[in-house]
Amino acid sequence: MIASSQKHWSGDVAELLRAGDDFVLADVDTRATPGYGEDKDQAAEDLAAGAAELDEYQERLFARSRVDATNAAVLLVLQAMDSAGKGGIIRHVVGSVDPQGVALTAFKKPTPEELEHDFLWRVERRLPEPGYIGVFDRSHYEDVLIGRVRSLAPPDEIERRYGAINEFEQRVADSGTRIVKVMLHISHGEQRDRLMERLERPDKHWKYNPGDVDERELWPKYMAAYQTVFERTSTDHAPWYVVPADRKWYARLAVQHLLLEALEDIDPQWPLATFDVEAEKKRLAAS
Amino acid sequence: MIASSQKHWSGDVAELLRAGDDFVLADVDTRATPGYGEDKDQAAEDLAAGAAELDEYQERLFARSRVDATNAAVLLVLQAMDSAGKGGIIRHVVGSVDPQGVALTAFKKPTPEELEHDFLWRVERRLPEPGYIGVFDRSHYEDVLIGRVRSLAPPDEIERRYGAINEFEQRVADSGTRIVKVMLHISHGEQRDRLMERLERPDKHWKYNPGDVDERELWPKYMAAYQTVFERTSTDHAPWYVVPADRKWYARLAVQHLLLEALEDIDPQWPLATFDVEAEKKRLAAS
Numbered sequence: 001m002i003a004s005s006q007k008h009w010s011g012d013v014a015e016l017l018r019a020g021d022d023f024v025l026a027d028v029d030t031r032a033t034p035g036y037g038e039d040k041d042q043a044a045e046d047l048a049a050g051a052a053e054l055d056e057y058q059e060r061l062f063a064r065s066r067v068d069a070t071n072a073a074v075l076l077v078l079q080a081m082d083s084a085g086k087g088g089i090i091r092h093v094v095g096s097v098d099p100q101g102v103a104l105t106a107f108k109k110p111t112p113e114e115l116e117h118d119f120l121w122r123v124e125r126r127l128p129e130p131g132y133i134g135v136f137d138r139s140h141y142e143d144v145l146i147g148r149v150r151s152l153a154p155p156d157e158i159e160r161r162y163g164a165i166n167e168f169e170q171r172v173a174d175s176g177t178r179i180v181k182v183m184l185h186i187s188h189g190e191q192r193d194r195l196m197e198r199l200e201r202p203d204k205h206w207k208y209n210p211g212d213v214d215e216r217e218l219w220p221k222y223m224a225a226y227q228t229v230f231e232r233t234s235t236d237h238a239p240w241y242v243v244p245a246d247r248k249w250y251a252r253l254a255v256q257h258l259l260l261e262a263l264e265d266i267d268p269q270w271p272l273a274t275f276d277v278e279a280e281k282k283r284l285a286a287s
Numbered sequence: 288m289i290a291s292s293q294k295h296w297s298g299d300v301a302e303l304l305r306a307g308d309d310f311v312l313a314d315v316d317t318r319a320t321p322g323y324g325e326d327k328d329q330a331a332e333d334l335a336a337g338a339a340e341l342d343e344y345q346e347r348l349f350a351r352s353r354v355d356a357t358n359a360a361v362l363l364v365l366q367a368m369d370s371a372g373k374g375g376i377i378r379h380v381v382g383s384v385d386p387q388g389v390a391l392t393a394f395k396k397p398t399p400e401e402l403e404h405d406f407l408w409r410v411e412r413r414l415p416e417p418g419y420i421g422v423f424d425r426s427h428y429e430d431v432l433i434g435r436v437r438s439l440a441p442p443d444e445i446e447r448r449y450g451a452i453n454e455f456e457q458r459v460a461d462s463g464t465r466i467v468k469v470m471l472h473i474s475h476g477e478q479r480d481r482l483m484e485r486l487e488r489p490d491k492h493w494k495y496n497p498g499d500v501d502e503r504e505l506w507p508k509y510m511a512a513y514q515t516v517f518e519r520t521s522t523d524h525a526p527w528y529v530v531p532a533d534r535k536w537y538a539r540l541a542v543q544h545l546l547l548e549a550l551e552d553i554d555p556q557w558p559l560a561t562f563d564v565e566a567e568k569k570r571l572a573a574s
Contacts, residue, residue: 063493091385098378099386199568205560206350210567216574273492280497281486284479287503
C-alpha cells in the first residue's frame, strides 16, 4: 500500500477502475465508490492527507529533474461530459500541489492555426517537461469524441486517429512520462441536476451555456463514442480509468489515488548534491 | 477596508510598502512588519481567511471575462535575491486560488531565440489574458538587474531599457491589467542563514547552487541596481512595493494583501446571464 492516507482503500483500485478487456461503460454505476467503503467526511480527511503526500512526491519529482538526467513526468488526461467535475479535480486535487510543478492545459475548440496541422500537433506542444505533472483538461480525445459525434472529420480520418493516438502515447510513455487517462462518469440525470443548479444560482450562470442542453440530446452517441475510445485506446502504456463521478468526493479521492500510484511507481528520490557540501558550508559562512 | 480577513492591518499598507519619491532601499528594515501588529500565529489565520477571499475574487474576475467584454486582469511581478521567498509566495499565496485562473511564468536565462529579440519580446508573450492572474517569477527586470550588475548589455542599452519598461507597462495597464510589482527584501545575513539551511538538509540540496555564494559578493551592486529600478520604474500605473521578507509569514500576508487590493479595485461582479434563465430551466427539465 502506498501510504497512510490510502489506508481506507481496499482491493486493487487501479484494476477496479481500469477499462480493461470486456469493459462496458453502460454497466458502470455512476453513484458507486469502488474500493472505498467510507463516507464523505472520512473522504475529506483522506483527501487532505493524500494532498500532503502528493505534494511531497511532486517536489521530489521536480527536484530530481533539476539535478539528475531523468525524463520522468506524469500526464493526467481528463475527459468527461459537461459538469462531470473536471474543474473540481483540477481545483481540489491538482490544486493541492505547488503550482510551480504543474503544467495545466485546457484544450478548447481548435484555432485555425491548429486546424492546419495534424490533430496531435497542439497536444505534442503541451506535453509536460521532465519533472512536471501535466494536466490536460480535455485532450486529443475530443478529436474522436465530439469529432465523431458531430462528424467534424470524415469516418476514415476518425478511424485513423485511434491508431495514431496509440502510437503517440506509446512514444510519450517510452520517453518517461507516466500517462493516467481518466473519464469522469456521471449519469444523464445527475448532469441535469448539476446544470439546473447552475441556472438556480446567479453566481453559476456564467458556467451555463444553452448549447449544453442540445449536447444532452447526443448523450447516447457520446457514450457510444467513449465506449469505442476505451476499446481502442486503453493500453498497457496508457490505460483508461473510468471514475464514477456522481459523488464528487469519491471522484476526487479516486483521481488523487491514481496520481499517487503513478508517482509511487516512479518513486522519485531526493537528488544527491553535485557539490562538496562541507566545502560549501565553509565558503558560505565566510561570505 | 477590503474585507474581514484584513482587519489586523492598519494604515494604508500599499502606501507603507510602496517605493515612492525619496525611497531608499538601504533604509528598509528587512525584519519589520509594516502595517501589521500581530504575530505569526495570527498571521496564519489571516492568511487562510484572505485565501478564501482571494479565491472568490479570482473566480469573479475569471467569470466576468468569459461573459462580458472586459479586459481586466492582474499581473504580479516577483523579484528578489535568491532564497528571499518567491517560491513560497507562489506556493502559499498564489497556490491558494484555482490553478485554472492563474498563468504562471518563471523567466530563466534567455534562450538563443529570445536573445534574438528585444528584451520585452518574451515578456509580452506571457502577459495574462483577460480574467487571469498572471504571475512572473523574475521578469523583464532581470534585464536591468543582473543585466546591469554583470554587464550583460552595454550601458546605453541598459539605460534605454528603463524608459522602454515604463512605456511597455503603461500600455499593459491601459489595456486593463492591474500591475503589482513586488520586491521581496531580505538581509545579507538572512540569505546566509537560508542558504546554510539548504546545505544542512539533504532534501534541500537540489535548491543550492555554488554560484549562489559568488552572487553574494555582488550584493551591494545588486542593491544599487534595485535602487535605480525603483527610482526609474516605480510609476503610478505600475508601482513597486518593497516587502520586508526576513519573516516569511509577513511577506506572504503582505503580498496577499496587495493582490486583494488590486482585485478590490477591479471589483469584478458575477456576470449577468446572457440567456433566458426561466426558459432554459424548462428546456433542461424536459431534456
